[in-house]
Amino acid sequence: MSSDCWTPFHARLHQLLQRRSLLPTRSRLLLAVSGGQDSLALVQLLRGLQPHWHWSLAIAHCDHGWRSDSTANAEHLRQLADQWQLPFYCQRSPEPPRSEAAARTWRYQVLEAIAADIDAALLVTGHTASDRAETLLYNLTRGSHLQGLASLRWQRSLSDRLTLVRPFLGFTRAETSKMVQQFQLPVWEDSTNRDRRFARNRLRLEVLPQLRQINPQCDRHLANTAELLADEADWLAELTEQVYQQSLSERGLCRSQLAQQPIALQRRVLHAFLQDQLQRSPSTVQVEELRQLITAPQGSCSSSLPQRRVAVVAGDWLRLQSVDD
Numbered sequence: 001m002s003s004d005c006w007t008p009f010h011a012r013l014h015q016l017l018q019r020r021s022l023l024p025t026r027s028r029l030l031l032a033v034s035g036g037q038d039s040l041a042l043v044q045l046l047r048g049l050q051p052h053w054h055w056s057l058a059i060a061h062c063d064h065g066w067r068s069d070s071t072a073n074a075e076h077l078r079q080l081a082d083q084w085q086l087p088f089y090c091q092r093s094p095e096p097p098r099s100e101a102a103a104r105t106w107r108y109q110v111l112e113a114i115a116a117d118i119d120a121a122l123l124v125t126g127h128t129a130s131d132r133a134e135t136l137l138y139n140l141t142r143g144s145h146l147q148g149l150a151s152l153r154w155q156r157s158l159s160d161r162l163t164l165v166r167p168f169l170g171f172t173r174a175e176t177s178k179m180v181q182q183f184q185l186p187v188w189e190d191s192t193n194r195d196r197r198f199a200r201n202r203l204r205l206e207v208l209p210q211l212r213q214i215n216p217q218c219d220r221h222l223a224n225t226a227e228l229l230a231d232e233a234d235w236l237a238e239l240t241e242q243v244y245q246q247s248l249s250e251r252g253l254c255r256s257q258l259a260q261q262p263i264a265l266q267r268r269v270l271h272a273f274l275q276d277q278l279q280r281s282p283s284t285v286q287v288e289e290l291r292q293l294i295t296a297p298q299g300s301c302s303s304s305l306p307q308r309r310v311a312v313v314a315g316d317w318l319r320l321q322s323v324d325d
């Protein structure tokens with residue numbers, strides 16, 4: 001488990017960090033560690049790369065308290081951090097979170113607070129290309145817009161002061177498994193990862209193995225697809241903002257400007273318009289109803305908006321007003 005060996009995994013991560021400028025030299029990094037194979041492999045590689053990048057590393061663990069062995073898991077990590085001579089921060093949830101989503105929300109609150117305490121601007125997780133593939137599949141099953149399919153990006157801003165970075169998106173879970181063997185990392189098996197009541201676990205344990213029989217590289221291919229979609233989503237978001245700003249005036253949205261745009265862009269601009277006006281995310285039905293109004297006759301109006309609001313056609317303009325006006 002010495003940190004000073006240099007392997008092809010180290011070389012790959014080193015190059016990836018250079019190419020993507022993810023973790024600048026001398027920055028303070030808070031590493032989110034669950035004790036599973038991905039985050040332990042992450043710590044091992046970053047410790048190995050530390051002499052080249054001169055980071056200051058610290059480990060954070062969140063104990064959800066929903067497994068009988070969770071305190072032992074936290075203690076195991078504390079000892080590892082001692083061995084690695086890295087500062088260790090751990091917090092236990094006052095009561096076990098009720099769902100995966102609640103656990104995640106609590107976890108990120110804790111990680112943000114620890115990062116603020118130690119003045120770390122970067123929080124690093126062990127998310128892999130396989131997590132990205134799973135997320136893409138999961139969001140597909142629920143029905144998703146482009147942004148949802150582009151999920152799990154290399155970095156994401158969590159607040160003004162903290163950015164989440166995922167350098168391990170460059171590796172699959174099969175590769176982190178190899179790292180664990182090669183570096184003999186003492187992984188703490190999380191029994192809930194095998195619980196098939198959780199949809200994510202069924203995807204990981206049942207669906208992805210089937211897909212790998214069709215294409216053994218499917219984790220990487222799916223993750224690459226998410227990457228391409230992320231770039232396209234960014235480009236479309238920029239374009240939407242441009243057209244939105246061009247079409248918007250005090251009188252509302254300019255219908256003749258919108259009519260010249262492709263349908264996909266019309267939907268996006270109307271979504272942004274409704275989001276701003278209603279201060280909440282509009283439904284597909286509401287967006288479509290407004291889209292019909294782009295070419296509707298004078299005086300036409302919508303019927304599906306909340307808050308006693310209505311969209312009205314006034315000449316070349318589409319505007320929102322109260323039904324009482």
Ligand SMILES: Nc1ncnc2c1ncn2[C@@H]1O[C@H](COP(=O)(O)OP(=O)(O)OP(=O)(O)O)[C@@H](O)[C@H]1O
Nearest residue numbers: 032033034035036037038039060061062125126127
């Ligand atoms: N309890 C936790 N405490 C701190 N960080 C966590 C915790 N759970 C997850 N993370 C971070 O979020 C990443 C993704 O979480 P996820 O739940 O997909 O992984 P895991 O299966 O629990 O563990 P691992 O990714 O380490 O194998 C982890 O790699 C880790 O960086």
